Amino acid sequence: MTGVVYGVGLGPGDPELITLKADRLIREAGVVAYFRKKGRAGHARTIVEGRLRPTVVEIAMEYPVTTEIPLSDPRYNAVLADFYDRSCDALRCLTDAGQDVVVLAEGDPFFYGSFMHIHSRMQHHCPIEVVPAVTGMSAAWTATGHPITWGDDVMTILAGTLAEDKLARHMTQADALVIMKIGRNFSKVVRALQASGRFNAAWLVEFASQDGQKICRLSDFDGKVTPYFSIIVVHGQGRRPETKTEQSQ
Amino acid sequence: MTGVVYGVGLGPGDPELITLKADRLIREAGVVAYFRKKGRAGHARTIVEGRLRPTVVEIAMEYPVTTEIPLSDPRYNAVLADFYDRSCDALRCLTDAGQDVVVLAEGDPFFYGSFMHIHSRMQHHCPIEVVPAVTGMSAAWTATGHPITWGDDVMTILAGTLAEDKLARHMTQADALVIMKIGRNFSKVVRALQASGRFNAAWLVEFASQDGQKICRLSDFDGKVTPYFSIIVVHGQGRRPETKTEQSQ
Numbered sequence: 001m002t003g004v005v006y007g008v009g010l011g012p013g014d015p016e017l018i019t020l021k022a023d024r025l026i027r028e029a030g031v032v033a034y035f036r037k038k039g040r041a042g043h044a045r046t047i048v049e050g051r052l053r054p055t056v057v058e059i060a061m062e063y064p065v066t067t068e069i070p071l072s073d074p075r076y077n078a079v080l081a082d083f084y085d086r087s088c089d090a091l092r093c094l095t096d097a098g099q100d101v102v103v104l105a106e107g108d109p110f111f112y113g114s115f116m117h118i119h120s121r122m123q124h125h126c127p128i129e130v131v132p133a134v135t136g137m138s139a140a141w142t143a144t145g146h147p148i149t150w151g152d153d154v155m156t157i158l159a160g161t162l163a164e165d166k167l168a169r170h171m172t173q174a175d176a177l178v179i180m181k182i183g184r185n186f187s188k189v190v191r192a193l194q195a196s197g198r199f200n201a202a203w204l205v206e207f208a209s210q211d212g213q214k215i216c217r218l219s220d221f222d223g224k225v226t227p228y229f230s231i232i233v234v235h236g237q238g239r240r241p242e243t244k245t246e247q248s249q
Numbered sequence: 250m251t252g253v254v255y256g257v258g259l260g261p262g263d264p265e266l267i268t269l270k271a272d273r274l275i276r277e278a279g280v281v282a283y284f285r286k287k288g289r290a291g292h293a294r295t296i297v298e299g300r301l302r303p304t305v306v307e308i309a310m311e312y313p314v315t316t317e318i319p320l321s322d323p324r325y326n327a328v329l330a331d332f333y334d335r336s337c338d339a340l341r342c343l344t345d346a347g348q349d350v351v352v353l354a355e356g357d358p359f360f361y362g363s364f365m366h367i368h369s370r371m372q373h374h375c376p377i378e379v380v381p382a383v384t385g386m387s388a389a390w391t392a393t394g395h396p397i398t399w400g401d402d403v404m405t406i407l408a409g410t411l412a413e414d415k416l417a418r419h420m421t422q423a424d425a426l427v428i429m430k431i432g433r434n435f436s437k438v439v440r441a442l443q444a445s446g447r448f449n450a451a452w453l454v455e456f457a458s459q460d461g462q463k464i465c466r467l468s469d470f471d472g473k474v475t476p477y478f479s480i481i482v483v484h485g486q487g488r489r490p491e492t493k494t495e496q497s498q
Contacts (some may be wrong), residue, residue: 012381019383020272021265088377108387109396116396123394132261132391132458134268138357138381145379147358147365152408152430154419159401168421170403181401194376209381 002126003095005196006102007109007119008132010047012209013229017046017134025131029102031094033059033087035114044104054188059101061087080117088121095126097230107132112159112180137178139208143215149176160185164192169195175228176236186225189232193218251375252344256358256368258382259296262459262478266383267296275300276378277352280343282308282336284363293353296431309348312337329366357382361408361429366416386427388457389480393465393497398425402485409434413441420445425485435474438481442467452482 011017018026026032026048036042042060052058064083069076094101109115111128114196119128128234137157141148149155156174158167160182173178182189193199202218206226218232257274260266267275274283275297285291291309301307313332317324330356343350346466358364358379368377386406390397398404407416420426420441431438431472442448455475467481 014270016273017268017381019260019266019268021263024265088427108383108391110398111387111396112398112400112402113396116399119396125467128394130391130394132266132383132387134381134383135333136356138384140358141359142379142381147360147368148361149359149361150365152410154362154408154411154415155406157398157404158424161401162403166403170369173419173422175406181256183495196410238356246436 003097003099003101004129005091005122006100006117007105007115007128007130008046008102008126009105009108009113009131011134012107012136012139012208013043014139015047015049017209017235018138020132020133021133022131022133023051025102026104027053027098029053031057031059031099032062032102032104033091034104035061036061037064044106048104048105051083059090061090071208072117074204081220084117084121091122092125095122105133106136108135112230113133135182136208136229137231137233138179140205141233141235142215143208144203144233144235145223146235148178148233149236151238153238154184155236160189163224164188168195171198171234175232175238177202177232179232182225182230182232183228192217193232193234198234201234203235204230205233206230250347251348252350253376253378254340254367254371256347256354256364256377257351258354258357258362258380259293259386260383261356261385261457262292262296263388264296265477266388266458268380268382270382271298271348271382274351275353276302276370278302278305278349280308280341280348281351282310283353284310287311287314293355296355296365310339310341316393318425324357333366333370337367337457341370341374344371350381352377354382354384356385368417385457385478386429386482389427389454390482390484392454392457392462392481393452393484395484397427397482398485399461400487400488405484409438410456413437413444416441417444420483424439425483426451426483428481429473431479431481432477439467441480442483447483450483452484453479454482455479 006025015070034044050129062081091101104111106116153175155176158169193202204212204218204221207229255274257271284292313328319461354362354364402424404425406427444449453467453470455463456478
């Protein structure tokens with residue numbers, strides 16, 4: 001019998017925002033695997049602290065250091081692809097021997113997640129079960145204290161890595177916006193929001209649902225943006241039944 | 250002391266996809282409130298079956314029957330607004346008396362949810378805490394067995410209630426798509442997918458994560474679509490490190 005790979009979403013970071021199903025699989029796991037940077041505890045691993053069986057086997061898949069290779073260099077992708085290949089070779093030894101493996105995945109595994117690199121390599125070798133989770137963007141708009149979408153609002157999710165004109169075009173056309181991967185793309189994203197007339201309605205959320213959560217209007221922000229766990233949110237303003245207050249105005 | 254309103258997201262329907270935080274608040278609740286259709290158990294209420302304290306007070310907020318009023322008629326919104334107003338008047342009696350109220354919200358409360366009608370009416374009267382949840386769309390793309398977004402894919406979420414040309418324009422411009430509210434708009438949504446060249450890549454998911462979950466390629470679908478809990482998904486195909494298999498082809 002081949003073992004099963006469980007791609008278990010951990011949600012946005014608050015350990016209480018794990019689902020009951022994920023919690024059960026994590027507590028029962030004989031083997032857990034997770035990605036992390038070399039020399040770090042790892043964010044996924046930190047979220048599940050205190051839940052693992054004392055006898056659990058942990059496989060930390062440590063990203064190769066790539067800081068000296070530019071993102072645009074083909075070698076960047078080659079190094080990462082090789083890393084994912086080797087990681088999956090190791091996992092496959094276990095599943096081939098009948099061992100289930102719980103892969104801890106930050107956020108929702110199939111939504112811009114690194115779990116998909118495991119999924120694409122393992123899907124023809126063993127059964128895979130994915131447990132969806134609360135996304136980081138849900139935690140971000142919840143933190144702003146306002147609904148992200150109403151009625152038939154169009155919502156678009158953008159990566160800050162896109163070209164400035166493409167960002168601005170999508171920002172103009174959607175009602176609600178979520179912009180991720182803004183770290184080193186922050187100035188470009190701000191210019192695109194200004195060009196599309198959405199800047200004044202934008203909110204910046206850092207470390208949503210985690211220790212150190214910060215929320216502010218983007219126009220009030222004058223610090224240096226956190227490279228990770230930073231999300232920009234623009235709320236939709238779609239059709240909604242009026243409140244008494246609005247009707248009386 | 251004013252009571253607190255908790256807007257507790259229940260996720261897509263599978264009771265095991267509730268978060269630990271939502272589960273705790275539901276189990277501890279003295280008063281729970283939820284929307285439902287007249288004469289029904291209510292979907293939100295069904296999800297939490299077996300978790301409520303024996304002494305819990307339940308407030309079922311039953312939607313007025315509106316089938317005889319067309320959606321485009323201004324009376325439709327007026328009837329709903331009045332219903333939300335009266336529901337919130339009742340909740341406010343409790344919070345004014347210092348009683349906390351847990352409002353059970355399907356999906357994620359701030360993402361196209363009916364909880365926002367409570368939020369907009371109560372936010373200036375009492376503290377509100379929202380617990381984000383797994384969205385129905387996460388359950389839908391997870392059910393397809395494929396990642397929805399990779400790298401810098403642009404993802405757009407559309408309501409089937411939008412005009413056909415607007416639907417088609419957004420479908421052309423985004424990489425990954427989620428289309429909700431497709432029940433009576435099904436034929437229009439299919440035409441827009443065909444016009445934008447996305448029809449053959451579309452999947453239909455009904456009752457994601459629930460009993461009776463069904464998944465198929467939209468092009469293979471020849472039945473009658475479920476009015477509720479039906480979602481169309483088109484996966485993005487963005488930048489990703491190649492797998493060994495792809496490299497060797």
